Amino acid sequence: MRWIMVFVLISSFLLLQAGYAFADEARMSRNKLIWESMSAEEKKRVIQNYREWKTSAPERKERIMRNYREFNGLSLEEQQRLKERYRQYKSLGPAGRDRVKNRLDRIDALPADNRLEAEKRYARDREMPAHERMQHLKRSRFWEDLSEEEREIFKKLIFIDN
Amino acid sequence: MECKITRDRLPAYQDGEMAEAVARNVEEHLTICHACRKADLELKEAWYKLGTWEDDDPPEKIRMEVLSRITKQRKMRWVKIVIPVAAALLIIVGLTLRFTDLEHEKQTQMPLPAAPLQLSAEHSDFDEDELIADLHVLQDEEFYDTLEELVKIDYLPLIDGPQQMERDRKRSSLEVTLT
Amino acid sequence: MEETDIALMARVKKGDEKAFELLMARHKRPVYNLALRFLNDPDDAVDVTQEAFIRIYRASQTYTPDAKFTTWLYTIVKNLCFNMLRARKSAEIASLDNEFMPELPAKEEHPVERISRAQTREIVIRAVNRLPENMKMAVILSKFHGLPYDEIAAIMGCTVTAVKLRIYRAKTILAKELRELKQET
Secondary structure, eight states, X not given: OHHHHHHHHHHHHXXXXXXXXXXXXXXXXXXXXXXXXXXXXXXXXXXXXXXXXXXXXXXXXXXXXXXXXXXHHXXXXXXXXXXXXXXXXXXXXXHHHHHHHHHHHHHHTOOHHHHHHHHHHHHHHHHSOHHHHHHHHHHSHHXXXXXXXXXXXXXXXXXXXX | OHHHHHHHHHHHHHHTOSOHHHHHHHHHHHHHOHHHHHHHHHHHHHHHHGGGSOOOOOOTHHHHHHHHHHHHHHHHHHHHHHHHHXXXXXXXXXXHHHHHHHHHHHTXXXXXXXXXXOOOGGGTSOOHHHHHHTXXXXXXXXXXXXXXXXXXXXXXXXXXXXXXXXXXXHHHHHHHHHO | OOOOHHHHHHHHXXXXXXXXXXXXXXXXXXXXXXXXXXXXXXXXXXXXXXXXXXXXXXXXXXXXXXXXXXXXXXXXXXXHHHHHHHHHHHHHHHHHTTSOOOOOOOOOOOOSSOOOHHHHHHHHHHHHHTSOHHHHHHHIIIXXXXXXXXXXXXXXXXXXXXXXXXXXXXXHHHHHHHHHHHHHO
């Protein structure tokens, strides 16, 4: 009886290792496929990224890998939404992005209690249907405080499914 | 008012993408409203009319061009391999010759410190396999770097101070009493 | 028995150029027409078509069939189309710096008669071209290539809901445009 358990443990461990290796293989071959289909220009851009990546501090690499993992843990809808938001964000230009960053800094300046509240509301917010979320947004103090220009910017970033 | 709502719903209704109850509303309105029936028909007709835009024949040159560029690429790939290899060989040969010259001098002079061969840095700082291994992150590195900010944007409407929380509390208690 | 796209790609991977030519012959027409309808320029459409097939060939060495071939192909075409559009826009902006605004197309003089099929086609082309790019692409993929919403979503990199919304809105806009354009003639 005991030997069976040992056998099961060892083989499941090996299978797990194989599973990781397999996933790595799959990712490796998919990455290769993408790499091979890139144009010279796109490759140049990625190589540039690679060079910066190599010289990055380990904390930055950690952070980015963590973001990558969390991103892949999101639902497909969420992922697409964030990607679309990123596209809009990039299209804002440096001035627009600065505006956004100014507003975002306020979040970092929050005291701990408000942060906890915000986390709870975030969880609730995620479960609301889209139009209700939009109503809440429009009623919020944040929205009222925005200038016309900033509203245009945030409209692009928040109302994605348009 | 009813007409505007119905017309907004028409495409989804035609697609069958609608809750039964809502679809019934639309149907009922259509039976009594001539203008909306017309709009319904117009929508269907417009989509149907797209069919008048027929396909064009792709020009033959596409095939020739693609095939010729593919063979050119294959040749280029050869060249890209041969030339650097030839260059590397030349460098090695050249340096070997120089060092054999130095060997001669060594016997008649002070011993020189052994200098490690330094090939051009270009070839050594780019490891393609390493790059490919991390490609899934590198491709969108900027995106992942910005991700935290992008997510924070969702927090913005939620973070106002106690005033907002008070208003929310009041509002939600009001909603409870109204329903 | 016709070979599947995936089977052909497997042959291309081994270096079989004939298989690649077969693949090209099979998909050249839809790819070209997708680009042509989106960009409305035969030369640009030719460029996009060529580039798309070259990329397919380039990637054939490491191709693994984890999705439909056409989804992959059309994603490449869609990306090339959008790139081309962006390049066009920045070129336009650059050239407008020194020139006056380009004239709006003159209203055509049509004799009063029943709208012919050719005229409807003209009107349809104009109406579709007025759509914003994402709607236009979704409409073309749905109507002219008969693709289901989930495949369109995979190609366009958005949710199925977004695809439906785009197509519904596009239908409404098209109906309106067709009505207005018809009144102009």
